[in-house]
Amino acid sequence: MAILDLTLAPVVSPAFGGMEFGTVGQYEVMKGTAKGVLDPSNPLNAGIVNLDRAPRNSSGLVEYIVDVAILKPVDMSRGNRRIFYEVVNRGTKFANFWINSGVMGNDPWGPGDVGTGFLMNQGYTIVWSAWQGDVVAGGGRMLAQFPIPTNNGQPIVGTSREEYTDTGISTTFTGNLTYPAADLDPTKATLTVRAREHDPRAIPSDLTWQYLNTMQISINRPAGYDSGAIYEFIYPAKDPKVMGIGFAAVRDVVSYLRYEKADDNGTPNPLKLKGKPSIKKVLALGVSQSGRFLRDFIHQGFNEDESGRITFDGVIPLITGSRKSFTNYEFAQPGRNSRQHEDHLFPGDQFPFTYRVTTDPISGETGGIHETCQCNDTCPKIMHMDGENEIWQGRGSLVVTNTRGTKDLTLPKNVRAYLFAGTQHFPGLPPTMGICQQLSNPMDYRPFIRALIVALDRWVSDGTQPPPSQYASLKSGTLVPPLSTGFPDIPGVNYTGLVNYLNVLDHSTQPPTIGAPYPEYVTAVDADGNSIAGIRHPFLIVPLGTYTGWNLRAIGHGANDLCSLTGSYIPFAKTAEERIAAGDPRLSIEERYRNHNAYLIRVVFATLLLYLQGFLLVEDAAQIIQDAATGDMTQDHLGVQIDPEIAQIIKEHS
Known part of the structure; x- marks a missing residue:
């Protein structure tokens, strides 16, 4: 089995302050890790770059570990028997913000975080697992541990390229390297700068840099370049991770939760129902x-x-x-x-x-x-x-x-x-x-x-x-x-x-x-x-x-x-007088809408059409109409808030 061990424990139960979601009831959060193995000789894994050069265990398999988090109904029998799997973005969970219109973050389990509660009201079991091997720890980000391959026991060395922009206006700034420098001799690396992407690369005399260590460089900003300038650093790097394991890790974690009864240690699938996978x-x-x-x-x-x-x-x-x-x-x-x-x-x-x-x-x-x-x-x-x-x-x-x-x-x-x-x-x-x-x-x-x-x-x-x-x-x-x-x-x-x-x-x-x-x-x-x-x-x-x-x-x-x-x-001008004075060819608000009711009626018709076409749920259609009804036509009327x-x-x- 591809997943040797999936160790999870409830960390928030019940979640969202005990809130009940429709007929599904309460939710709970489980977190832990999955230890997986991959056979480099399996044709389905053969395309993973450098998997064949990664260290192997006594069984000849390549091991990895990824963080796993699950938000599930406390009573799985009341859920919809579906996984909603979100691929995390740089280790961060986005679904609560993008789908529930709730708080963005890695632990949005409080009663004020839930937004519309859409995914929970639908009864989904929401699953996340890490896949990106270079995410920096902290902020609750989900991490993956992938092996470093070698070339017959020797470090793999190759050329790597970094870009830095929006670096501020200080005299110097620090650039982080994705991979450790294989050689700290500065003559073996190059640094260029250009004001905009399509400009020629330049090496002005006052553009200087130095290695601070194998993972950082310090750059002295040259005259005449603003914060948006693009600095390109090309250097000899070593010790790449087998980053393509991320694809197999997602596949194998989801496959295990969907199809298997237990891992190799006999630990039951946390999504089982009556002893069988429920998904x-x-x-x-x-x-x-x-x-x-x-x-x-x-x-x-x-x-x-x-x-x-x-x-x-x-x-x-x-x-x-x-x-x-x-x-x-x-x-x-x-x-x-x-x-x-x-x-x-x-x-x-x-x-x-x-x-x-x-x-x-x-x-x-x-x-x-x-x-x-x-x-x-x-x-x-x-x-x-x-x-x-x-x-x-x-x-x-x-x-x-x-x-x-x-x-x-x-x-x-x-x-x-x-x-x-x-x-x-x-x-x-x-x-x-x-x-x-x-x-x-x-x-x-x-x-x-x-x-x-x-x-x-x-x-x-x-x-x-x-x-x-x-x-x-x-x-x-x-x-x-x-x-x-x-x-x-x-x-x-x-x-x-x-x-x-x-x-x-x-x-x-x-x-x-x-x-x-x-x-x-x-x-x-x-x-x-x-x-x-x-x-x-x-x-x-x-x-x-x-x-x-x-x-x-x-x-x-x-x-x-x-x-x-x-x-x-x-924004449109509020009045025709303001529009004409500004030379704006777009009609002003007062020229478009006789009054707020005229504006609202048009919003209602547009909203209902989208609902009938299947692009809005009834509750979202109602909210859009409510926003239009209570908003100020002369201001931003969307009423959004930011965490x-x-x-x-x-x-x-x-």
Whole structure:
């Protein structure tokens, strides 16, 4: 058996202050570790980079240990007999925030943390396990212990690359290394700087650095470069971890909880019911980094367990765009996220981009996310969900078009693609300026996710078809070149059409060799600058401002490059007089809505339509109408609140 030992103990019982959830009752939290083993000779493990060079136990198997946490009904017989598995993001649990609209954090078990309580009211058993071997301990993050391979007993040495940006304005700063330096001779490493991503690399005379130890360098900031400058450090590294074990660890923990009665030590499966496994179906969610992990998980064939059984029945890659992950590599860095300004050239964003198998004339390769699973009938049903930021930063168009950008693709029958129009990466947060030129985008797409989870459950359970895909397309004219969107000329808004452009990359050299470009397509907009494609929130259909998936960096922070994962919120003028004085082409609020009741009636109709289409649950529809009824039309009306932990978590995950 792949899982030798799963040791869990209740740590919070009952959770949420003893709160009862519908007919399910109380929940409890269990935490512990799973010790797993892998046979490098098993064909299902053979693709894990360096697994064959990892240390082995007396049975010739490779061992690993991962943290496990389970939030389950106290009485399993009252649950829905389904696992909702969330792939943790850099060791952090996101589901309570993204799905329940509750507090974000690793221990959100208090009575005030629960948000809507959606997952618990549905009766899910929620499971998390660690998969990323380089997560730093602390903050309750979930950790994985993976072995370090060797080359016949000698350390493996190779070239590794680091990037540092948004480093502040102090004279010096410290850069952490992912892997220890193999040689502290500074002549064997290089450090360059550039103001923006597309600028040439430079080594000014006052750019100096030194090793502080094998895991850190100190950099002296050169004159003329602001906080947003990009520092690239290339050095000889050693002791890579077998990071690809993360895929097998997720597969094996889920497979054990789903199918087995006990581990090798005879310890019963904690999800058993009447002595047998109680789980009938498993849904998986991955948010951002962990969504890219899930796409990679399927692409590399890990949705088949070592007994030939399916791991996940339904999968939600959330806000991933067309990317995968930088995980199953020798000197992997799974935390990297390719954006236009940051981490732009790291692996994990190359072909294939979409689910069906296609041939890419630009790279000359053939492949697809479903390339392996379609051969053994282990492809899950997939709901691919993107926000509008993924169009700009995640090349979302490549999920639904061919790589020439000449025609739309027909997605496999078991795949749906949904685009949440007018949204940024992190949903439902109060507008702030930060390092961007415009206010951030507060639009909240989480109500759509809840409705679609219900639809996904029905789809995997009895074949009930979910709502059809709602994504931008070439045929409908909602996918267009970046300079042909029709974005209005709004005073104080600098629209440049900049996207996270993509080229074929050769990572055998460092920095990577840049090859042929891919076409760039983004969503068309209406006269207000609001996207016309995908699922449109009632507050986008009946707007009080312009909501975009992009924003630009402000002066002092790499000005005019894309501002990471942030969208824009550009409020309308309150009156016609203010609009005319400002030269704003967008109608003012008073010109749009005769009074608050006129505004509210339009919100009600837009909300009911989304409910009838299956994109809103009744309770979320009611809440949206309530927010519109009680909000001030001249202010931000979304009424969102932010937990003190969120700002730090967003910084860590950007």
